[in-house]
Every structure is written in C-alpha cells, then in structure tokens.
Amino acid sequence: MVYIIFISVAVPLFMLLFLMDGQPRNIVGFVILGIACAVSSYEINSLIKHTYNITDFNFKVFISPVTEELIKFIPPLFFGLLASDKRKNIIGVSMAVGIGFAVMENIYLLVINCSYVNIFWALMRGFSTSLMHGITTTVVGLGMTFIHKKKLFYTGIFGLASASITYHGIYNLLVESKYEYIGIFIPILTYLVILLSARKITD
Amino acid sequence: MDSQKNRVRMGECFGLNLTVEFISLLCSLFAFIYGAHVSFKNRGALFLQIITCAFGCFSLGNLYDLCYFVCMERADYSFNIGSLGYLGGMFFLFSSYYGAMDRIGDNKSKSLVKYKVYSLLLSSMNLILCTIMMYGANFNIFLFVSSVLSSAVLYFAFKHLFLPDIENGILKVMKQYNLLIISLCVIKNLYDISCLYSSALSPYLKLLLCTITIFIMPQAVKGVKKWST
Numbered sequence: 001m002v003y004i005i006f007i008s009v010a011v012p013l014f015m016l017l018f019l020m021d022g023q024p025r026n027i028v029g030f031v032i033l034g035i036a037c038a039v040s041s042y043e044i045n046s047l048i049k050h051t052y053n054i055t056d057f058n059f060k061v062f063i064s065p066v067t068e069e070l071i072k073f074i075p076p077l078f079f080g081l082l083a084s085d086k087r088k089n090i091i092g093v094s095m096a097v098g099i100g101f102a103v104m105e106n107i108y109l110l111v112i113n114c115s116y117v118n119i120f121w122a123l124m125r126g127f128s129t130s131l132m133h134g135i136t137t138t139v140v141g142l143g144m145t146f147i148h149k150k151k152l153f154y155t156g157i158f159g160l161a162s163a164s165i166t167y168h169g170i171y172n173l174l175v176e177s178k179y180e181y182i183g184i185f186i187p188i189l190t191y192l193v194i195l196l197s198a199r200k201i202t203d
Numbered sequence: 204m205d206s207q208k209n210r211v212r213m214g215e216c217f218g219l220n221l222t223v224e225f226i227s228l229l230c231s232l233f234a235f236i237y238g239a240h241v242s243f244k245n246r247g248a249l250f251l252q253i254i255t256c257a258f259g260c261f262s263l264g265n266l267y268d269l270c271y272f273v274c275m276e277r278a279d280y281s282f283n284i285g286s287l288g289y290l291g292g293m294f295f296l297f298s299s300y301y302g303a304m305d306r307i308g309d310n311k312s313k314s315l316v317k318y319k320v321y322s323l324l325l326s327s328m329n330l331i332l333c334t335i336m337m338y339g340a341n342f343n344i345f346l347f348v349s350s351v352l353s354s355a356v357l358y359f360a361f362k363h364l365f366l367p368d369i370e371n372g373i374l375k376v377m378k379q380y381n382l383l384i385i386s387l388c389v390i391k392n393l394y395d396i397s398c399l400y401s402s403a404l405s406p407y408l409k410l411l412l413c414t415i416t417i418f419i420m421p422q423a424v425k426g427v428k429k430w431s432t
Contacts, residue, residue, distance in 0.1 A: 061284065062283065062284060065284060066284075149302070152249075152253075152298055152302035152303070155294050155295070155297050155298035155301060155302060156253070156256075156294070156295065156298045156302070158290075158291065158294045159256060159257070159260055159291040159292070159294035159295040159298065160256075160291070161291070162260060162287040162288060162290050162291025162294065163256075163259060163260045163263055163288065163291045165284060165287050166260070166263040166264060166267055166284055166285060166287050166288035166291065167263055169267055169283075169284030169285070169287075170263065170266055170267050170270055170284075173267070173270050173271060173274060173284075174270055174274065177274035177275075178274070179270075179273065179274060197239070197243075
C-alpha cells in the first residue's frame with residue numbers, strides 16, 4: 001500500500017520539476033525526497049518493530065522519533081554538502097523535507113484508518129504533525145549552515161539532531177497520552193514563537 | 204496501616220519529584236530565554252549563541268522528563284529520549300569550547316602544555332570514577348557516552364581555568380563561568396549515577412543542577428561583555 005501511495009503522490013510532483021527552476025524547483029524536489037524518506041522510515045520502523053517485538057506505545061515514544069529524525073536528516077545534509085550552505089536555501093529545503101514526510105505519513109494513515117477519521121483528525125494531522133515534522137527538520141537544517149566550519153559543524157549537528165529527536169519524542173509522548181491536546185498545541189505554539197522571534201530579529 | 208503509610212510516602216515522593224521536574228524545567232527555560240534574548244537579538248557572540256542552544260537542549264530534556272512524569276505518573280531514570288536532550292546540550296557546550304572559545308585562549312605555545320596535561324588528568328579522573336561507579340550498578344553504554352562527553356567539556360573548562368591570560372584578560376573574566384561549568388558537569392555525572400542506583404539523592408542533585416543552571420548564562424554574558432568592551 002505504501003508504495004502505491006508513494007507512486008501516486010510523487011510521480012505528479014516529479015513531472016512538475018521539469019517546469020520549474022531555481023529555489024522553487026529545489027523545494028518541490030525536496031518535498032519528493034521527504035515523501036521518499038517517509039517510505040524508507042516506514043520500512044525501517046516495521047523491520048525494527050517486528051524484529052524486537054516492541055509494543056505500539058513504546059515504539060511510538062522511544063523508537064520512531066530516532067529513526068524518523070535520522071532519515072529526515074540525510075537530504076538537508078547532502079544539500080548542504082553539495083549545493084549550498086546559505087541559511088535561506090537550507091531552511092527552505094529542510095522545511096520541504098519535513099512537510100513532504102508529513103504529507104506521506106498523513107495520506108498513509110488516512111488510507112489505513114479511513115473508516116474512523118474525522119475533520120478533527122484532519123485538522124490535527126494537518127496543522128500539528130506537519131508542523132512538528134517541518135520544525136524538527138528545519139532545526140537540523142540550521143546546523144547545515146555551519147557545514148564548512150568543520151569545528152562547529154561536527155559537534156553542533158549532533159546537538160541539533162538530539163534536540164529534534166527529543167522534541168519529536170515529547171510530541172509523540174503527549175499525543176499518545178491523555179494530554180493529547182497539549183501535544184497538538186506544542187508545534188503550533190513553537191511555530192508561532194519562531195515566526196514572531198524571526199520577525200523581531202529581522203526588524 | 205502500613206499500606207496507608209506507604210501510600211502517603213509515595214504521594215509525598217510523587218509531589219517532590221513533580222516539583223523538582225517543574226523547577227528544573229523553569230530554570231533551564233530561564234537560561235534559554237535569557238540567552239536567546241541576549242545573543243540572538245543583537246547578533247551577539249557565537250559563543251553565547253552556542254551556549255543558548257545548549258540550554259535549549261537541556262530545556263527539551265527537562266520538558267520530556269516532566270511530560271513523562273505527568274503522563275506515566277512515575278519517573279523514568281533509565282536512558283530515554285529525554286536523555287538525548289541532555290546529551291545534545293553537552294555536545295553544544297563542547298562545541299562552544301572547541302569551536303568558539305578555545306582558539307581565543309590557547310595560542311598553542313609549548314609553555315602551555317603543562318596546563319593541558321593537568322586538565323587532561325582531571326577530566327580523565329572524572330571519566331574513570333564515573334565508569335567505576337557505573338560498573339557497581341547496571342553499566343549503561345549511553346550514560347558512559349554522556350560521561351565521556353562531560354569529561355571532554357571538563358577538559359576545556361579546566362584548561363581555561365588554569366591557563367594564564369595570554370590575550371586581553373579574556374580567560375580571567377571567564378573563570379567564574381568555567382567554575383560553574385565544572386560544577387554542572389560533575390553534578391550531572393553524580394545525578395546520572397544516583398539515578399542508576401535509584402538513590403533518594405537524585406531529586407536533590409537535580410535541584411542543585413537547577414541552581415547552577417540559573418547562574419551560568421548571566422555569568423557567560425557578563426564575561427563576554429567584558430571581553431568585547
């Protein structure tokens with residue numbers, strides 16, 4: 001099922017790539033890579049879950065944040081290494097990877113749970129989970145701007161990856177508990193804080 | 204009667220732990236917000252920006268611990284996702300020394316080698332003691348990685364504490380900051396080990412960590428202000 005969704009979503013976007021150039025082309029390209037990351041993480045997660053026989057809750061709180069964040073970390077790393085280390089470009093493509101990942105995850109969950117999803121589910125997944133994936137990938141992407149300052153990069157990137165995994169873990173922990181609403185609210189609040197502080201710094 | 208007493212004691216423990224988790228989150232958030240306000244608003248020193256990121260990671264670790272405690276109604280003292288936040292914080296502290304501050308304080312001259320040896324000895328001693336104490340309980344590879352990292356941070360903190368001032372008194376103004384970092388690393392290691400032994404000391408050590416956390420960022424800002432004026 002996951003490959004059928006992947007083909008039906010990624011192929012039209014891939015066709016769009018030939019009509020674009022510059023940063024918009026990068027953004028669409030990295031959305032497709034984000035979708036591919038979601039497929040890879042689905043495969044790796046399933047393998048780990050079945051091999052170690054982990055419960056659903058433990059898996060969502062302790063394992064999936066680590067695997068998903070590490071996989072999402074790869075495309076911005078290569079972009080930083082091979083294309084550009086400019087902050088504006090890297091933040092754009094990192095957010096695109098996160099959003100692409102969230103799109104694929106949302107469609108997959110919608111297809112397998114289509115009998116009991118509702119508008120609240122769509123709003124929650126749309127605003128909260130997408131933002132969470134976008135924010136965590138952007139945080140790691142920020143570290144890529146230091147990719148050519150070796151001394152700062154090697155140590156800083158581990159710190160940023162740890163921060164994004166922890167953030168993802170907090171979100172999953174809250175969403176899986178009775179405090180689901182707080183979990184949903186956290187990415188939205190973080191996004192607003194980042195927007196406001198970025199505007200303040202620019203001013 | 205006994206079970207009633209036990210329940211009361213467990214309730215007290217829950218209350219104490221919840222308060223400690225909440226206080227530690229507030230303290231690290233204070234350090235993070237204060238650091239962000241000072242270092243990012245006016246494009247401050249890179250050194251301060253990296254320390255701010257470290258406290259951001261510590262805040263995430265503390266937030267995870269608090270959320271876990273509230274959701275599960277018990278603390279998780281094993282290595283968990285929250286521990287990655289603390290590990291990330293240690294990576295940033297290491298980065299602040301290795302990538303930003305060390306080149307200012309160390310001019311690589313031969314006369315400074317003895318200070319580096321002293322620092323290396325002290326930080327290695329910390330690592331050896333931590334490893335021995337961990338072997339007494341359940342040896343945990345992630346906690347070992349954490350103590351390796353804190354020993355690396357300790358090496359630079361000791362080095363900058365011992366090195367004579369070679370440039371404009373920068374190391375002199377950062378002495379108090381380095382002392383605070385040394386105490387942070389040592390108490391963090393003690394806290395990790397006390398958690399391994401499920402010791403009743405853990406919440407008190409965490410409170411001590413909070414107290415140190417509050418003072419680190421203002422001290423770093425004070426030091427950086429002195430060296431930039």
